[in-house]
Structure formats: C-alpha cells, structure tokens
Amino acid sequence: MALLVFVHHDDGEFSANSLGMLAKAAALGGDVTAFVAGSGVDDGWAAALGGHGAAKVLVADDAALAGGLSQPIVDALEASARDADAVLFGAGVVSADVAAGLAARLGAGIACETTDLAAGDGGIVATRPALDDTVMVESGFSSKPGVVLARANAFAPREEASGTAPVERVAVTVSDWSQAAALTGREAAESGGVDITEADVLVTVGRGMGGPENVPLVEALAKALGGEVAATRAVVDAGWVPYSMQVGQTGKTVSPKLYIACGVSGAIQHKVGMASAGTIIAINKDANAPIFEFADVGVVGDALAILPKLTELLAARG
Amino acid sequence: MKIAVCVKEVPSATSHRRLDPATSRLDRSGDSEPNPFDMHALEEAIRIREGGADVSEIVAVCMGPESAQRVLTKALALGADRAVLVTDPSLAGSDIAGTAYVLATVLGREEADLVMLGQQAADADCYVMAAAVADHMRRPLVTQVAGLTVAGGKLQAKRQAEHGYDLIEAPLPAVVSVSDAINTPRLPSIKAIMGAKRKPLETVSAGDLSLDAGRVGGDGAQSVVRSISPPPPKTEGIRIEDAGGDAAGKVVAILAERGLI
Numbered sequence: 376m377a378l379l380v381f382v383h384h385d386d387g388e389f390s391a392n393s394l395g396m397l398a399k400a401a402a403l404g405g406d407v408t409a410f411v412a413g414s415g416v417d418d419g420w421a422a423a424l425g426g427h428g429a430a431k432v433l434v435a436d437d438a439a440l441a442g443g444l445s446q447p448i449v450d451a452l453e454a455s456a457r458d459a460d461a462v463l464f465g466a467g468v469v470s471a472d473v474a475a476g477l478a479a480r481l482g483a484g485i486a487c488e489t490t491d492l493a494a495g496d497g498g499i500v501a502t503r504p505a506l507d508d509t510v511m512v513e514s515g516f517s518s519k520p521g522v523v524l525a526r527a528n529a530f531a532p533r534e535e536a537s538g539t540a541p542v543e544r545v546a547v548t549v550s551d552w553s554q555a556a557a558l559t560g561r562e563a564a565e566s567g568g569v570d571i572t573e574a575d576v577l578v579t580v581g582r583g584m585g586g587p588e589n590v591p592l593v594e595a596l597a598k599a600l601g602g603e604v605a606a607t608r609a610v611v612d613a614g615w616v617p618y619s620m621q622v623g624q625t626g627k628t629v630s631p632k633l634y635i636a637c638g639v640s641g642a643i644q645h646k647v648g649m650a651s652a653g654t655i656i657a658i659n660k661d662a663n664a665p666i667f668e669f670a671d672v673g674v675v676g677d678a679l680a681i682l683p684k685l686t687e688l689l690a691a692r693g
Numbered sequence: 694m695k696i697a698v699c700v701k702e703v704p705s706a707t708s709h710r711r712l713d714p715a716t717s718r719l720d721r722s723g724d725s726e727p728n729p730f731d732m733h734a735l736e737e738a739i740r741i742r743e744g745g746a747d748v749s750e751i752v753a754v755c756m757g758p759e760s761a762q763r764v765l766t767k768a769l770a771l772g773a774d775r776a777v778l779v780t781d782p783s784l785a786g787s788d789i790a791g792t793a794y795v796l797a798t799v800l801g802r803e804e805a806d807l808v809m810l811g812q813q814a815a816d817a818d819c820y821v822m823a824a825a826v827a828d829h830m831r832r833p834l835v836t837q838v839a840g841l842t843v844a845g846g847k848l849q850a851k852r853q854a855e856h857g858y859d860l861i862e863a864p865l866p867a868v869v870s871v872s873d874a875i876n877t878p879r880l881p882s883i884k885a886i887m888g889a890k891r892k893p894l895e896t897v898s899a900g901d902l903s904l905d906a907g908r909v910g911g912d913g914a915q916s917v918v919r920s921i922s923p924p925p926p927k928t929e930g931i932r933i934e935d936a937g938g939d940a941a942g943k944v945v946a947i948l949a950e951r952g953l954i
C-alpha cells in the first residue's frame with residue numbers, strides 16, 4: 376500500500392504531529408513516502424525524515440511555497456497524491472487546510488480527528504472518537520487516495536531517529552489563484568515569562584470567566600495553590616492573556632498534577648493539550664458542558680462566585 | 694460587496710446526540726439549532742456592514758434537511774437579508790467531500806465577494822470545510838481568523854497557528870473561517886424575529902444546481918463508515934452541584950484527600 380505522509384515544517388523544524396504520523400505509517404508497514412514543501416529546501420535536512428519512517432522523501436521546492444500557506448502546497452502535492460493509496464496528515468492548522476483542499480481537488484474522502492489507523496485488504500481504515508468522544512467511528516474509503524487527518528498528539532514521533540532516505544524533487548506548478556493570499560507578517564510570541572509546561576498546578580481561564588477584568592480571580596487561586604495561570608484559545612484570541620499561556624492543539628501540551636479549568640467548555644482542541652493531567656477539576660455553570668465528560672471532579676456552578684471562596688479557604692489553611 | 698455566510702443545522706447542545714446504529718449517521722430527529730460557531734461568522738458579516746463598508750447583501754447558506762429552514766430563519770432574524778437552503782433527499786448522507794462540492798456550487802451561484810464559515814461544526818469537530826470550499830471555488834483562503842479587516846477590495850486577517858499569529862492578506866473574492874473569539878454574537882430582537890418571516894428564504898434542490906448525483910448523498914460518499922462502537926470505559930468523575938454554595942469546601946476536601954494541598 377502506497378502511503379504518502381505530508382510533513383509540515385516551520386522555521387526549519389518538522390512538526391511533531393507530522394513526524395508522529397510518519398511513525399504510525401511506518402508501523403503499518405507499506406510503502407511510506409514523506410512529502411515536504413518549501414522554498415530553498417536542503418536535501419540533507421529532508422533526508423533525515425528517513426529516520427522517522429520514510430522510505431523515500433519527495434521535495435517540492437519553489438518560491439511560491441515560501442510563505443507556508445496551504446493553497447500553493449495543494450498544487451504542489453496534487454500529482455504525487457494521485458499515485459498514493461492514502462495521503463496522511465498529522466494535526467495542524469496548515470496541515471488541515473492542505474488536507475481539506477487536497478480532498479476537494481481530488482474528490483477524495485477525508486477522515487478527520489483520526490486517533491488510530493489500520494491497513495487491511497479493504498485499504499486504510501481510520502478510527503476517530505466522535506460526538507465529544509462518546510462514540511468510536513471506523514471509516515474506510517471508496518476513493519483512491521483516501522485522505523486522513525489525525526487528531527492533535529494522536530501519534531508520537533519515534534524517540535530515536537537515525538538514518539536517512541533518498542530524496543527526490545518533484546516538478547511544481549502553482550496556479551495564480553492559489554498564490555493570491557500572502558503571509559505579510561507574524562506576531563512574535565513574547566519571550567520570557569513562565570513556562571506553563573513546567574508547572575505542577577495550572578488554573579485555566581476560559582471564556583466563561585466573563586472578561587479580562589476577572590483574570591485576577593484565577594491568578595489569586597493559582598497563587599494560593601503555588602501554581603500558574605493557563606488559558607483557552609478563545610481567551611487568547613480575544614486578547615485577555617498572551618499566547619504563551621495557551622493550552623491545546625495550537626498552544627502547549629501540559630501534564631500538571633492538578634488542572635483546574637474555570638469557565639472552560641472542554642473543546643476537543645483544548646482537551647488534546649491537557650487530557651493527561653493528574654487530577655482535572657472543572658468549574659462550569661452548564662451541567663451539559665463537554666468538559667464534564669472527562670473531568671475527575673466536576674463542579675456545576677458559577678466560577679465567579681466559587682473561585683474567591685476557594686482561594687479564601689486555601690489561604691485560611693495557610 | 695456581497696457576503697455569503699454558511700450556517701449548518703446541528704443537534705442542539707442540550708439534546709442527546711447519538712449516531713443512528715442502523716445508518717451510522719447522526720440522528721437528526723431531536724431539537725436542532727444553528728451551529729453556534731457559525732453565529733460568529735454571521736455576526737462578523739453584520740459588523741462589516743455596520744462598520745461602514747458597502748455591503749449590498751448578506752446571504753445565509755445551508756445544506757440540510759427541510760427542518761434547517763428554522764436555523765436559516767434565525768439567521769434572517771439576526772441580520773441576514775436572504776437565505777438559501779439546499780435540500781434534497783438525495784443529499785442525505787453526504788460526506789465532507791460531497792458537502793463541500795454542494796456548498797461550493799451554491800456559493801458559486803451566489804457570486805459573493807466574501808464567503809464566511811464558522812471555525813468548526815459542533816457536531817463534526819472537523820474544521821476542514823472552508824479549505825475544501827475555497828479549493829472548489831478557486832479562491833484565496835484564510836482559516837481560523839481571529840481579527841478581520843475588509844477594505845479596498847482586499848482583506849487582512851490574523852489567525853493563530855502552532856507558532857503564534859500569522860498576518861495574512863488576500864484579495865476579494867475570498868473564503869474565510871472565523872474563530873469563536875472574533876466577536877460576541879448578538880441576540881435577535883423580538884421585532885427582528887417577526888420581521889425575519891418576511892425576508893426571502895429560497896429552497897433549492899440538487900436538480901436546480903445540476904449537481905452530479907455520483908458525488909453526493911450516501912451513495913456518492915467517498916468516506917464510508919465501517920462500524921461504530923462505544924469508547925473505552927473510563928472512571929466516572931465526581932459531580933458537585935453548587936446549589937448550597939459549599940462547592941469550594943468540597944473541592945478543598947478532595948484536594949486535601951488526594952494530597953494535592
């Protein structure tokens with residue numbers, strides 16, 4: 376079975392989710408090819424994907440691929456994808472956009488949020504948890520190729536990667552419309568500050584905390600517990616706290632001993648960044664919030680009222 | 694400028710969501726609501742108009758069963774000028790590829806300058822539709838947009854990826870999906886709810902769009918469900934209701950018991 380794995384990279388680093396998918400593909404057995412797109416790609420750098428499970432690496436190198444936006448990558452990937460039985464993607468914002476664009480281009484089936492893969496006589500079979508992870512769904516494909524997009528952190532990269540794979544360059548033609556969008560800049564992630572991945576205790580502010588004026592309630596509780604403050608994307612996107620505090624798919628993956636989520640709904644993209652925390656306590660006023668599906672302790676109530684009391688009780692214990 | 698907003702009908706958050714074991718499809722018989730993530734796209738379209746841009750029309754577009762008229766009526770009450778529902782028994786069971794093809798076809802007919810989608814569908818959690826639609830329509834794409842400016846025939850967008858924020862510029866016509874933090878959607882006024890009934894809601898069939906029957910519905914689906922099963926068992930969590938107001942005390946007791954304080 377010919378498996379083509381798209382490997383996303385940023386600033387010279389391969390995405391861990393892409394490397395995880397490569398490791399999974401190699402474990403399935405089959406003929407595994409990695410695909411890298413960029414501008415000024417170094418063959419030696421790309422060849423290292425051999426150590427992560429690729430038997431061959433295809434490189435698409437073109438000035439139009441420099442910005443790392445998804446649409447020119449779909450153009451570059453299309454021809455190689457047509458030769459594959461399945462095209463596999465680790466999670467990621469750009470990877471998802473490439474996967475979806477490619478599926479549309481090829482009229483191919485796409486399986487999202489994949490947490491397990493199997494290869495059998497009937498082709499590739501993708502498993503995903505669905506409906507807030509209350510049911511497992513196994514899907515196959517009637518298209519060739521099938522397109523598979525993994526859930527964040529579903530597959531781990533090889534711990535030891537050594538060796539290289541032969542590199543082959545592919546012809547690239549990028550159409551005008553797919554180059555119309557342009558990356559004009561990046562907002563630099565602020566350096567310094569605390570590293571939330573190191574904290575034993577995290578208290579997380581979600582949109583249910585109402586507004587940035589209530590973040591001090593979370594800070595006070597974190598302080599009383601000797602921990603740090605973390606946040607959801609909703610709160611970071613809204614500018615309440617900096618990006619460095621975000622937990623989840625596009626933020627940090629954390630594994631503290633104690634995680635207290637305040638006004639957090641428990642979206643899958645948040646869950647993937649914190650599900651391995653020791654004890655998860657959720658405070659949410661909606662008894663149906665998805666976070667109660669996976670919290671160890673679920674408190675149904677108003678976080679704005681409960682937090683100050685909690686902080687006070689902890690302070691009283693000294 | 695014309696703006697089209699995609700609005701999906703999803704089972705309401707309070708309903709018991711399940712897959713029908715007979716068809717492996719989502720059971721859509723219970724209460725439904727507009728996908729909450731799409732309300733942010735609609736709100737943003739309304740704000741673009743309120744911000745002074747010359748927006749000739751905001752059209753809400755949905756593919757779904759006939760019951761989806763209700764969610765489009767809500768979109769009309771919130772501020773869409775017109776709504777289009779693509780509904781046809783032959784479309785039931787369409788997969789992502791099929792849905793993207795149908796949406797792109799009806800959106801192409803609308804000739805909107807800006808197509809807006811939500812960050813994800815609450816019942817599918819996929820976040821892929823915008824990119825698939827953009828590829829069909831051959832239009833520039835920005836997904837997960839947290840900040841948007843539209844002026845002078847182009848858009849400027851800010852979106853989060855794994856390294857922080859990207860700033861992306863694209864000429865119109867374009868396709869965007871918006872983050873749920875881009876705005877706080879308004880609630881419709883009673884007057885607007887009454888007025889919505891007088892706004893045009895058009896229903897179109899697969900035949901009206903000359904859709905290729907081989908690409909839609911359960912038979913045209915390229916991704917095929919093989920089986921559904923329960924998830925691995927997990928330990929049941931402790932539930933504390935804050936009715937009496939002593940939740941904080943109970944939490945402290947649990948923390949102490951587990952040696953966490």
Ligand SMILES: Cc1cc2nc3c(=O)[nH]c(=O)nc-3n(C[C@H](O)[C@H](O)[C@H](O)COP(=O)(O)OP(=O)(O)OC[C@H]3O[C@@H](n4cnc5c(N)ncnc54)[C@H](O)[C@@H]3O)c2cc1C
Binds near residue numbers: 584637679820873
């Ligand atoms: C590609 C992609 C990547 C993403 N990456 C991430 C990521 O890295 N991290 C992340 O967090 N999200 C991520 N998301 C977003 C994610 O899908 C959710 O939109 C987000 O996590 C929601 O944040 P929230 O829980 O703060 O807000 P909401 O979903 O709005 O939840 C707020 C909750 O607060 C509750 N509430 C309201 N008032 C109170 C009160 N007074 N007391 C107690 N509870 C209250 C509500 O009941 C609700 O459950 C991503 C999405 C996509 C599509």
Ligand SMILES: Nc1ncnc2c1ncn2[C@@H]1O[C@H](COP(=O)(O)O)[C@@H](O)[C@H]1O
Binds near residue numbers: 796814819820
């Ligand atoms: N059947 C549909 N009708 C209208 N819009 C849809 C439909 N399915 C998906 N969408 C749009 O696509 C977005 C992302 O959905 P998804 O990628 O399927 O999670 C949603 O927020 C909607 O805006």
